[in-house]
Amino acid sequence: MDFNTLIAQFVSGLSVAMLLFLVASGLTLIFGVVNVLNFAHGSFYLLGTYFTYQLMQMFNNFWVGLLVGVIGAGIVGMVIEVLFLRRIYGRDQEGAFQLLMTYAFILIIDDVVKFIWGPEYKTIPKPDALMGSLNIGTTVVPTYNVFIIVVGLLVVLFAWYFLTKTDKGKMVRASSLDRNMLGLLGTNVPMIMTLVFGVATAMGGLAGILAAPLRTVTPGAGVEVIIDSMIVVVIGGFGNFWGALLGALIIGEVLSFGILWMPELATVLTFIVMIIVLIVKPEGLLAKKMVGRK
């Protein structure tokens, strides 16, 4: 195998990693701040792609579709948080009920998508501006993959800046540590929860839309992605933003090179990586506090 193929495969792995990171960091954000394991997170990935598909049928413009898809996924997320999830916060055995409720939304959203758009595969073409390929040294890589990496990096930078440097970001971090105290200090905590939920589901939607031109759009895509991103989150360390990034990079590259070297085992490789990490470091690679048994 020559050097150029390696670089091209590496870049392709990076773009997969960035998509996984967008989904996994949304999952992490919801879990860390709202304290909900959003099992339906993949459904927002799915909704984003179908909203974009619909808009592209109407206006034939990728960027309008992208915008509407992202906002749409965020709005649906916020509506679900306000109307349903909010009602079970703090209940006895909350975790089990959250799982059930978000699971119910997978069933509902999947069927609604099938009902509106049909079960057959759909395609979303790449935007014209990102059709070609770029030369990196002597290696040729598709422009679209570079675009995904750039968008992913922008989201990482923005999230880091927002969470560590702004007052609003400090409120979000504070609400993940002590909701009651923040509420007593006069902050509208339920609104923060709803907004965080909306931003995170919008990120999931964004990942789905960016992935759509590389894969096909099908009603089952949401579940595939939720399992991959859960592995990312488990590997990186639960509730840890940088852990999600590291985990996504590892899994992205494992998937990318796995398909090249061991096509038979590619889908199973990610689980094997996860099991190895769990045996060596059960709390995840970057977890600060031990999440294991007390």
Added chain:
Amino acid sequence: MKKLKDYLPWIAYFVFFLGILIVNPGTHYIHLVSRVIIFSLYAVAFNLLFGTTGLVSFGHALFYGIGAYITGMLVKATGPEYFLLFIVLGAAGAAFVSVFIGLLTLRLTGVYFTMLTLAFAQLVWGLTFKLYHFTGGDDGIQAIAKPAMLTGGVTKYYLFSFVVVTICMYILWRIRKSPFGSVLNCIRQNPQRITFLGLNVYKNQLKAFVISAFFAGVAGGLYAGLDGSIHPDMLHWPTSGNAILMATIGGMGTFFGPVIGAAILTGLEEIVGKYTEYWSFSIGVVVLIVVLLFPRGVLGIKRLAGNKNKEEKETEVVCNS
């Protein structure tokens, strides 16, 4: 001397599942009730972990599927004479695998545990596709024969399933009523206290995990014989989700709740499936209603919020005093 009331659920159980034979509504419905009773065992076994111990496993399809595949493959390899033995071997296989998965997953708690069990189940699901020569890939395994005494007429296999499931149910019931069952109940409510009492939470959870996997494996093996075919879908995450749904819809705090959940879920699939292919939408809506309005499930409706049943009160006194 126990009161009649304590035996009412068992009486209802026998009346329903034996009554169907007397009513004899035809092959289609007996087949449907066969599925209900097999799912019942799967869900009750799952609920030992979920409702009693408080561990939300999202990978129970794995054990159900392993039971089914081992039973199916053994029948394919050697013929159906020892069908019952193969079911036991399938369940033993599921229990064996569950030891390793339990050792790894139980090191984490809460949602971490849930995700990990899901990931392991998906791993094995992925493997059943890849190991085509061994498992038949996405075709699954077809034409699994039944022993001569169980062939011809679905009623025979129904009765066989009923006897096996009832024995398993009784064992699970005794486990739940035993001191070990109380320990599991306490682990859900107050794991610290269990540690203070000098008991090992991890070991007891692992025992519950393995027992639960074993009986889920029995249910899988029974299912392999019912249709005579198995497929990778049995290992896929919706099958794991179904266990959670059945337990919660019926009432996760009760022993027989999951049986009612199994009947409701199978019934919904049958009735809604007749009119539209979007029956999982209806299940989603039912789950939302149950979660929001009847968190204690169908069997818990009669109890109002804060009004706990006798067993819960007793264990709460033990656990928290």
